[in-house]
Amino acid sequence: xxxxxxxxxxxxxxxxxYTKYFEKDDLYQVGMMGLINAYKKFDSSQNVKFSSYxxxxxxxxVKKYIRESGSIKIGRDVLSLNRSVERAREVMRxxxxxxxxxxxxxxxxxxxxxxxxxxxxxxQDVRSLDFSFEGENLELYSSIQCTDNGMQPEIMDLRREVxxxxxxxxxxxxxxxxxxxxQSETSKKLGVSQVQVSRREGKILEKLRxxx
Numbered sequence: 065x066x067x068x069x070x071x072x073x074x075x076x077x078x079x080x081x082y083t084k085y086f087e088k089d090d091l092y093q094v095g096m097m098g099l100i101n102a103y104k105k106f107d108s109s110q111n112v113k114f115s116s117y118x119x120x121x122x123x124x125x126v127k128k129y130i131r132e133s134g135s136i137k138i139g140r141d142v143l144s145l146n147r148s149v150e151r152a153r154e155v156m157r158x159x160x161x162x163x164x165x166x167x168x169x170x171x172x173x174x175x176x177x178x179x180x181x182x183x184x185x186x187x188q189d190v191r192s193l194d195f196s197f198e199g200e201n202l203e204l205y206s207s208i209q210c211t212d213n214g215m216q217p218e219i220m221d222l223r224r225e226v227x228x229x230x231x232x233x234x235x236x237x238x239x240x241x242x243x244x245x246x247q248s249e250t251s252k253k254l255g256v257s258q259v260q261v262s263r264r265e266g267k268i269l270e271k272l273r274x275x276x
Contacts, residue, residue, distance in 0.1 A: 098125030
């Protein structure tokens with residue numbers, strides 16, 4: 065099972081958005097349970113990368129844990145402020161005959177605009193975390209959509225493969241595709257000719273395509 069530790073980054077990538085509300089260690093344990101379940105059920109004969117397969121099992125276990133933990137408690141002051149905002153919005157909507165802005169609501173309530181924004185964000189986060197899947201069959205992980213930037217298994221696979229390149233190749237790819245440098249700029253940085261950069265880049269990309 066030691067090979068599963070290679071996918072800790074996948075687990076951390078998935079749980080990071082929830083650490084604001086739940087203990088990181090607890091989320092990690094739940095995520096690892098999902099990873100282990102994926103490992104047990106994974107069929108290597110299928111044309112699917114393990115990380116892509118495991119992603120949905122990990123996310124499913126985390127979502128299940130969040131659901132079973134119940135709603136996140138919001139402070140009374142935040143709930144009270146949100147109620148005041150909704151009442152003010154309704155009154156101002158009728159008088160202005162349009163949707164009032166946050167600034168206008170702030171002036172109406174004589175409350176700092178940032179407090180209103182924070183209270184609304186807190187409520188949105190809770191609603192988002194309370195969202196449940198259609199149905200209760202947690203085997204249907206493929207129905208879960210990946211919407212978090214940088215968390216898609218394909219991107220994580222690519223990062224892992226880039227990290228596994230030899231130092232020169234890794235520096236070349238980082239310069240070209242992460243630092244957005246031209247081939248000419250890259251050649252100067254690496255101390256080789258632009259032709260060498262061009263040729264090597266093509267070989268590296270082909271290698272990455274094969275692995276991915």
